[in-house]
Amino acid sequence: MDDLRKEFELEALPHMSALYSFAVRLTRDRDDAADLVQETYLKAFRFFDKFERGTNCKAWLFRILKNSYINKFRKTSKAPDTVEYDAIEEFYETIRDSSVETSVLEEQVIDNALDDEVAKAIEALPEEFRTVIILCDIESFTYEEIAEFIDCPIGTVRSRLHRARKLLAGSLAEYARKRGFELPGEGKMPESAIPERSLNDEH
Amino acid sequence: MNTEFMPTDLDPRQVEREQRIVRAVSNTVARRRDALRIQVPVELERSIRISLGEAAASNQQSWLAGALNWVRRPAVSFGMAAATLMIVVGLVFMTQKSETLPAEITDAALMAFPGVHTGSTKLDITSADKGTLSAYLAEHGVGHEIFYPEVEAELVGANVFSVNGLPCAEIVYKAAGHTIALLQVDEKAIASKRVELHPVVAEDVAHSKWHWASTVDNGTLFVWKSNSIMCTVVSDLQIDEVSSLFRLEAL
Numbered sequence: 001m002d003d004l005r006k007e008f009e010l011e012a013l014p015h016m017s018a019l020y021s022f023a024v025r026l027t028r029d030r031d032d033a034a035d036l037v038q039e040t041y042l043k044a045f046r047f048f049d050k051f052e053r054g055t056n057c058k059a060w061l062f063r064i065l066k067n068s069y070i071n072k073f074r075k076t077s078k079a080p081d082t083v084e085y086d087a088i089e090e091f092y093e094t095i096r097d098s099s100v101e102t103s104v105l106e107e108q109v110i111d112n113a114l115d116d117e118v119a120k121a122i123e124a125l126p127e128e129f130r131t132v133i134i135l136c137d138i139e140s141f142t143y144e145e146i147a148e149f150i151d152c153p154i155g156t157v158r159s160r161l162h163r164a165r166k167l168l169a170g171s172l173a174e175y176a177r178k179r180g181f182e183l184p185g186e187g188k189m190p191e192s193a194i195p196e197r198s199l200n201d202e203h
Numbered sequence: 204m205n206t207e208f209m210p211t212d213l214d215p216r217q218v219e220r221e222q223r224i225v226r227a228v229s230n231t232v233a234r235r236r237d238a239l240r241i242q243v244p245v246e247l248e249r250s251i252r253i254s255l256g257e258a259a260a261s262n263q264q265s266w267l268a269g270a271l272n273w274v275r276r277p278a279v280s281f282g283m284a285a286a287t288l289m290i291v292v293g294l295v296f297m298t299q300k301s302e303t304l305p306a307e308i309t310d311a312a313l314m315a316f317p318g319v320h321t322g323s324t325k326l327d328i329t330s331a332d333k334g335t336l337s338a339y340l341a342e343h344g345v346g347h348e349i350f351y352p353e354v355e356a357e358l359v360g361a362n363v364f365s366v367n368g369l370p371c372a373e374i375v376y377k378a379a380g381h382t383i384a385l386l387q388v389d390e391k392a393i394a395s396k397r398v399e400l401h402p403v404v405a406e407d408v409a410h411s412k413w414h415w416a417s418t419v420d421n422g423t424l425f426v427w428k429s430n431s432i433m434c435t436v437v438s439d440l441q442i443d444e445v446s447s448l449f450r451l452e453a454l
């Protein structure tokens with residue numbers, strides 16, 4: 001048992017920060033997040049003999065956390081979207097980009113975002129978008145792992161990520177504006193941040 | 204597909220710019236990975252380590268290990284040890300379910316399931332006859348009528364588990380090598396707080412009739428109430444498979 005515990009501690013405990021961060025962003029409450037992480041570790045330890053050695057322990061822990069979260073905090077789990085629907089939506093999102101603020105952003109504005117702004121922008125995302133951004137861009141899970149985690153086809157993962165990043169771009173643009181950057185035509189936007197065509201040019 | 208808003212042309216520059224912005228967002232978030240992580244509170248980390256230690260210790264100090272250690276003592280004669288061992292082995296089969304399960308019903312059902320599924324926990328009684336099973340369960344302290352739902356699976360037997368000290372019936376079905384274990388608890392025991400049902404599950408059952416969830420191993424936890432019996436199914440089958448085996452409208 002000591003060996004098992006040592007192995008578990010070596011494999012599982014290094015992911016505590018990732019799990020806790022994810023739990024905080026999922027529950028939006030630090031006490032609930034702490035309960036969730038504690039429960040996750042106890043369940044994981046109980047079922048550690050079932051963990052397939054050599055596979056991704058972090059992904060396994062995240063799955064346990066998600067199941068605990070659904071059991072504890074969500075009354076019903078949403079039926080998975082179909083890839084067809086998301087593919088169509090992504091298509092529309094792509095062609096209609098002039099309708100959102102991302103069309104007036106350049107990479108420099110995004111690059112210059114403050115850590116706090118990025119954190120707030122992520123926290124403000126709806127859960128399904130928040131989840132994929134955290135899993136992909138912060139926790140570096142593969143599309144396959146994310147698809148398994150959210151129980152959706154890979155196409156849906158790609159689509160959600162694309163939409164989530166566009167929403168983030170919009171939020172970061174808003175923060176940039178508050179920090180003194182202005183939209184094209186208002187005179188203060190750095191040259192390199194002015195898009196080739198402004199929102200107004202589209203209409 | 205609704206083509207009402209379908210564009211007649213796509214501006215490649217616009218699409219390319221959007222891709223660039225999306226990539227920039229991804230890079231920006233990834234670069235701030237460490238800053239975006241929220242520090243784990245020291246108390247939480249400490250609490251988890253303590254809990255793991257307790258869980259490991261409680262497994263280590265099982266009564267069986269204690270009994271075997273006693274048998275190994277030099278002071279105990281060989282004959283005595285052999286006799287004791289036989290008694291211990293007998294006790295394993297007779298009382299392996301005497302260890303009480305946690306008070307929360309779904310936790311209890313989940314905890315009991317692996318042994319039942321793998322066969323390491325022998326069924327207390329093996330029979331497909333409902334009358335035989337009910338009589339056995341009643342004799343062993345289960346004080347309510349046993350509910351046998353209509354399930355497209357073979358009824359193979361039953362167990363009596365102690366949930367926080369309360370004898371509770373678990374009836375077991377098999378379907379193509381898969382296990383469906385149904386733990387039954389009298390609603391009165393929940394009302395009197397002798398056992399508990401997680402509030403979220405209770406709310407689901409009260410408002411939506413049942414609670415479905417996937418377990419850690421992609422199995423199923425399914426809870427509903429039949430008359431005054433709270434029924435908790437745990438299975439290694441997935442949710443859609445379990446739901447297809449039950450006649451849900453009859454539950």
